[in-house]
Amino acid sequence: MGFLLDNANIIALIASLLGLAFAGYQLRWILAQDAGNDRMRQIASAIQRGAQAFMRREYRAVFILVIVVTAVLVLLSFVPNSRMSLWTAVAFVTGAFASGLAGYIGMYTAVRANVRTTAAAARSLNGGLRVAFASGTVMGTIVVSLALLGISILFILFTRLLPPLEAVSALAGFGFGGTSIAIFARVGGGIYTKAADVGADLVGKTEAGIPEDDPRNPATIADNVGDNVGDVAGMGSDLFESYASSIIAAITLAALGSGLTPDKTLAGQVFPMLIAAVGLIIGMLSTFLVSAKEDATQERLLGALRRGVYAASGLVAAAIVVLGLMFDLGWGVIAATLSGLVGGVLIGYCTEYFTADSYRPTQALSISAQGGAGIVVIRGMALGMFSTVAPVLVVVAVTLVATAASGLYGVAVAAVGMLATLGITLATDAYGPVADNAGGIAEMAHLDKSVRQRTDAMDSLGNTTAATGKGFAIGSAAMTALALNAAFITALQGATGNGLSILMIDVLDARFITGLFLGAVLPYLFSALAMLAVGRTAQEIVQEVRRQFREIRGIMDGTAEPDYERCVGISTDSAIRQMILPGVIAVLTPVLLALLVIVGRGNIIGQFVGTTTLIGMLIGALVSAFMLAVMMANAGGAWDNAKKHIEAGNHGGKGSDAHKAAVVGDTVGDPFKDTAGPSLNILLKLLAIVALVIAPLLAGSPLV
Numbered sequence: 001m002g003f004l005l006d007n008a009n010i011i012a013l014i015a016s017l018l019g020l021a022f023a024g025y026q027l028r029w030i031l032a033q034d035a036g037n038d039r040m041r042q043i044a045s046a047i048q049r050g051a052q053a054f055m056r057r058e059y060r061a062v063f064i065l066v067i068v069v070t071a072v073l074v075l076l077s078f079v080p081n082s083r084m085s086l087w088t089a090v091a092f093v094t095g096a097f098a099s100g101l102a103g104y105i106g107m108y109t110a111v112r113a114n115v116r117t118t119a120a121a122a123r124s125l126n127g128g129l130r131v132a133f134a135s136g137t138v139m140g141t142i143v144v145s146l147a148l149l150g151i152s153i154l155f156i157l158f159t160r161l162l163p164p165l166e167a168v169s170a171l172a173g174f175g176f177g178g179t180s181i182a183i184f185a186r187v188g189g190g191i192y193t194k195a196a197d198v199g200a201d202l203v204g205k206t207e208a209g210i211p212e213d214d215p216r217n218p219a220t221i222a223d224n225v226g227d228n229v230g231d232v233a234g235m236g237s238d239l240f241e242s243y244a245s246s247i248i249a250a251i252t253l254a255a256l257g258s259g260l261t262p263d264k265t266l267a268g269q270v271f272p273m274l275i276a277a278v279g280l281i282i283g284m285l286s287t288f289l290v291s292a293k294e295d296a297t298q299e300r301l302l303g304a305l306r307r308g309v310y311a312a313s314g315l316v317a318a319a320i321v322v323l324g325l326m327f328d329l330g331w332g333v334i335a336a337t338l339s340g341l342v343g344g345v346l347i348g349y350c351t352e353y354f355t356a357d358s359y360r361p362t363q364a365l366s367i368s369a370q371g372g373a374g375i376v377v378i379r380g381m382a383l384g385m386f387s388t389v390a391p392v393l394v395v396v397a398v399t400l401v402a403t404a405a406s407g408l409y410g411v412a413v414a415a416v417g418m419l420a421t422l423g424i425t426l427a428t429d430a431y432g433p434v435a436d437n438a439g440g441i442a443e444m445a446h447l448d449k450s451v452r453q454r455t456d457a458m459d460s461l462g463n464t465t466a467a468t469g470k471g472f473a474i475g476s477a478a479m480t481a482l483a484l485n486a487a488f489i490t491a492l493q494g495a496t497g498n499g500l501s502i503l504m505i506d507v508l509d510a511r512f513i514t515g516l517f518l519g520a521v522l523p524y525l526f527s528a529l530a531m532l533a534v535g536r537t538a539q540e541i542v543q544e545v546r547r548q549f550r551e552i553r554g555i556m557d558g559t560a561e562p563d564y565e566r567c568v569g570i571s572t573d574s575a576i577r578q579m580i581l582p583g584v585i586a587v588l589t590p591v592l593l594a595l596l597v598i599v600g601r602g603n604i605i606g607q608f609v610g611t612t613t614l615i616g617m618l619i620g621a622l623v624s625a626f627m628l629a630v631m632m633a634n635a636g637g638a639w640d641n642a643k644k645h646i647e648a649g650n651h652g653g654k655g656s657d658a659h660k661a662a663v664v665g666d667t668v669g670d671p672f673k674d675t676a677g678p679s680l681n682i683l684l685k686l687l688a689i690v691a692l693v694i695a696p697l698l699a700g701s702p703l704v
Contacts, residue, residue: 183682339398426469
């Protein structure tokens with residue numbers, strides 16, 4: 001036990017390096033696969049160029065933000081009486097770089113795996129599944145490995161250079177850096193992907209009556225690029241931040257002695273890092289369990305993916321018990337960590353139940369399409385609202401079990417447990433966009449129908465795993481934000497030395513109540529800005545597609561090539577431009593409140609704004625954003641799968657009035673499930689991590 005305790009950071013570091021080597025091996029294997037004929041390579045090249053153009057523009061804008069925030073963090077470290085360390089800025093830059101690199105590698109892999117998946121699917125279903133899932137494996141392993149690598153190196157460095165509490169405070173900067181990338185990757189990517197998708201569907205499917213991914217549609221390439229931008233780079237950055245911040249929150253609470261006896265402080269800090277390291281290794285090994293036979297049904301394909309996830313979950317559960325007993329942390333910490341692991345699985349199942357067309361809710365939604373678009377929208381909204389109950393109950397149960405078992409530290413390790421299998425869980429999600437792109441390439445390259453049937457089978461499964469992945473991302477974001485909020489309040493109490501309990505905050509204090517209202521409204525403002533951005537960008541795409549159909553003769557009969565690059569350019573420019581305001585609001589809100597708290601000390605401003613206002617804002621945003629995100633993600637997923645259920649030949653099939661109504665529902669749901677909903681994950685985590693980073697500035701400010 002002593003060896004593990006003394007060398008836990010080194011073990012985590014070695015595990016992360018093994019993960020990077022495994023991801024490199026998988027990427028090399030993917031690139032060695034056949035990329036198909038010249039037409040397929042040409043289409044794939046167009047998708048690659050579009051993805052690279054977006055990533056270049058996005059990272060250019062994010063680079064400016066990173067420079068500005070770094071400068072601010074450096075300046076704050078020199079403020080008189082500030083307890084903020086200069087090393088916080090170093091951690092921030094490291095986190096931003098690691099998150100950006102993870103997103104770039106994931107995107108690079110996905111846009112090269114898509115055409116190879118198509119070529120492999122031309123030979124066999126299992127071949128296509130292997131290539132697509134290998135691409136997802138690269139994304140999942142890279143995210144986990146880079147996050148764990150960054151935390152391990154910084155923890156080793158900071159604990160040698162800084163006092164214990166200052167070291168964990170500076171480490172929070174790593175999570176802040178990851179979130180700064182995620183907010184723009186998720187929002188910008190979500191705007192891009194849904195604007196292109198909605199624009200392509202409204203004109204292509206609804207007006208021109210041509211199939212999805214038809215090469216005659218000028219927005220087809222932009223749509224395929226968007227799948228990777230939103231669901232690969234965006235999702236990867238989102239879960240990178242959840243993964244890193246959950247570990248950081250656990251380390252912080254352990255260092256502050258929350259829920260642990262003084263002799264277990266060090267063990268409490270290294271325990272989450274070892275769980276992450278073991279989860280990474282187990283996740284890599286579990287990927288080899290994913291395979292399918294040529295005649296596999298969708299249920300068997302889903303079973304193949306679940307086999308890997310469930311095997312990883314079982315082995316990680318055993319590792320949690322073993323490590324908890326070895327470190328003598330007690331069954332309370334073990335129970336808290338296991339509750340998070342089980343909670344993640346349950347949230348994924350709840351999401352699947354409400355969004356997959358193999359279950360009653362989505363089937364009933366597809367039937368309602370026979371009554372028209374209005375009925376579909378109403379039923380979809382009701383389904384989304386109703387679907388919030390189960391995930392909320394799961395999070396409530398996990399929180400109660402975790403706190404009863406090990407206090408606030410239990411909440412943090414529950415979040416770590418929920419994300420311990422992230423490597424393979426993210427792989428099953430990131431595989432979906434690759435399969436979707438593979439189908440588009442098969443359609444545009446005019447390959448045999450059997451190829452499209454195989455890619456459609458994988459894509460249909462990808463929709464289910466994507467919906468489940470979004471539910472998992474939202475649930476883990478809520479637990480991570482709760483852990484970060486607990487770390488912030490505990491750190492603040494430790495800094496002020498007043499020893500106040502959270503329960504001693506006056507819930508009837510006007511400052512606390514106004515904080516709750518401010519926090520609760522933020523997700524609605526944030527979602528509105530994201531939805532408006534999708535609407536504006538989609539309108540530009542619609543006008544451009546209509547113009548090309550009108551002015552470029554020969555598009556519809558296939559004798560002229562559409563201008564794909566124009567639609568890609570519109571989506572890129574508009575998404576980059578419109579992602580800035582929501583991101584700035586999310587970053588500045590806790591900072592401005594903290595500044596008002598500092599300025600208001602000892603004067604009349606303090607009568608209106610206090611530290612309790614900031615705490616209220618964090619709690620209000622957490623509750624509001626969690627339920628709104630679940631509602632929008634599940635409603636959007638159900639609308640999408642209800643449409644696909646009809647397209648499979650049910651309730652009139654393609655071209656029927658029910659299908660047209662379902663397309664409208666799916667159009668409404670697209671920005672719900674792929675832009676506004678997932679972006680709220682980042683919002684609630686960003687608010688919490690920024691608060692934790694600036695906690696040293698609030699030292700000396702009373703809680704009440």
